[in-house]
Amino acid sequence: MIIHEFYYNNRRLYIEFSTKEDGDDFYRILELPYEDIIYYSVDIIDETDIVQFEENSVVELIDQYLLDNDLPEELSLWYLLYYGIFRRKEKRTIKRICTLCN
Numbered sequence: 250m251i252i253h254e255f256y257y258n259n260r261r262l263y264i265e266f267s268t269k270e271d272g273d274d275f276y277r278i279l280e281l282p283y284e285d286i287i288y289y290s291v292d293i294i295d296e297t298d299i300v301q302f303e304e305n306s307v308v309e310l311i312d313q314y315l316l317d318n319d320l321p322e323e324l325s326l327w328y329l330l331y332y333g334i335f336r337r338k339e340k341r342t343i344k345r346i347c348t349l350c351n
Contacts, residue, residue, distance in 0.1 A: 250267070250311065251266060251268075252264065252266050252304050253267065257299050257300055260296075262281045262286050262302075262307075262310075263279075264281075265277070266311065268320070275324060277324065279311065279314070286299055286310065289310050290309075290313070291309050
């Protein structure tokens with residue numbers, strides 16, 4: 250599993266990730282509210298722990314989530330390029346997208 254981006258904001262965890270089966274052409278988006286994060290977490294956590302999540306914690310959370318749920322829908326990376334560059338206009342996102350293309 251490849252985590253492209255994740256952040257916690259307004260008591261929601263937003264995750265963009267790909268599986269090995271997705272290859273380089275697709276990614277998936279998973280948004281989990283605070284209650285789901287607590288439920289699917291392997292450890293007992295609180296909001297301060299979520300803010301400090303590292304990539305391995307996110308992968309464990311997704312793995313636990315997928316035991317009870319299907320994978321989110323595949324999205325084209327071209328959509329990510331369009332959405333990231335023209336919608337967000339964040340330098341960090343543009344830099345990350347450019348490294349994905351190289």
